[in-house]
Amino acid sequence: MRFTEEQIRRYSRHIILPEVGGKGQERLLASRALLIGAGGLGSPAAYYLAAAGIGTLGIVDFDDVDLSNLQRQILHRTDDVGRPKVESAREALQALNPDVRVIPYKEQLTSANILELLAEHDVVVDGSDNFPTRYLVNDACVIAGKPNVYGSVFRFEGQVTVFQPGQGPCYRCLYPEPPPPGLVPSCQEAGVLGVLPGVIGLVQAIETVKVLLKIGEPLIGRLLTFDALGLRFRELKLRRDPACPLCGEAPTITQLIDYEEFCAVGP
Numbered sequence: 001m002r003f004t005e006e007q008i009r010r011y012s013r014h015i016i017l018p019e020v021g022g023k024g025q026e027r028l029l030a031s032r033a034l035l036i037g038a039g040g041l042g043s044p045a046a047y048y049l050a051a052a053g054i055g056t057l058g059i060v061d062f063d064d065v066d067l068s069n070l071q072r073q074i075l076h077r078t079d080d081v082g083r084p085k086v087e088s089a090r091e092a093l094q095a096l097n098p099d100v101r102v103i104p105y106k107e108q109l110t111s112a113n114i115l116e117l118l119a120e121h122d123v124v125v126d127g128s129d130n131f132p133t134r135y136l137v138n139d140a141c142v143i144a145g146k147p148n149v150y151g152s153v154f155r156f157e158g159q160v161t162v163f164q165p166g167q168g169p170c171y172r173c174l175y176p177e178p179p180p181p182g183l184v185p186s187c188q189e190a191g192v193l194g195v196l197p198g199v200i201g202l203v204q205a206i207e208t209v210k211v212l213l214k215i216g217e218p219l220i221g222r223l224l225t226f227d228a229l230g231l232r233f234r235e236l237k238l239r240r241d242p243a244c245p246l247c248g249e250a251p252t253i254t255q256l257i258d259y260e261e262f263c264a265v266g267p
């Protein structure tokens with residue numbers, strides 16, 4: 001592709017980086033990232049990925065904007081309350097960078113639709129806030145062989161890692177079983193510091209760009225934890241579990257399952 005004058009100026013600080021350059025920027029513009037959720041993690045991640053010129057951003061979110069979201073979900077504005085999150089997200093991102101094609105998916109992510117969505121994208125940014133979705137995204141990414149840039153936040157703490165099928169562990173290697181329902185409270189129940197998902201979502205955005213450009217040392221096999229109150233980052237080594245039912249040596253999960261039932265929150 002050939003850059004327009006405007007694109008050369010817009011992406012000039014990328015283009016002068018030897019690790020990115022014109023070739024790297026072309027690659028970003030041709031890339032497609034799928035954001036799971038336009039919430040606390042998806043908002044900062046999507047903003048920076050759009051600014052960086054990731055050419056296509058698919059955004060899956062079934063929810064409408066609620067006033068209680070605005071404390072941290074910076075894609076949405078006060079006037080957006082009551083509107084679909086994917087719509088306010090699309091407007092905000094296209095206003096930031098018209099080069100970016102934002103594809104809104106206002107639907108529940110399920111075993112029935114996720115593989116089709118993954119086929120259209122190069123990388124997944126998981127900003128979901130519940131266990132059924134995390135296991136679903138994990139399993140689908142392993143099955144489809146797509147990198148999953150994972151983040152989560154809770155109160156004052158966050159975690160981020162990259163699950164790259166074939167190169168490191170998956171979410172099930174860490175957490176083979178979901179916690180019993182009700183044991184881990186949600187953000188709605190436990191609270192979350194509004195700025196915290198900004199930190200974690202931006203680490204996810206950095207890792208997404210690195211994965212797309214194949215530069216640097218991605219967070220594969222490493223879990224970065226962040227404690228906002230102590231202001232400490234820590235890194236834990238993660239190993240692939242040879243007995244993992246999904247990515248281990250003798251997998252027992254070879255297709256998607258019913259994740260609501262697996263996490264025992266369904267009927």
Ligand SMILES: [Zn+2]
Nearest residue numbers: 170173244247
């Ligand atoms: Zn695994």
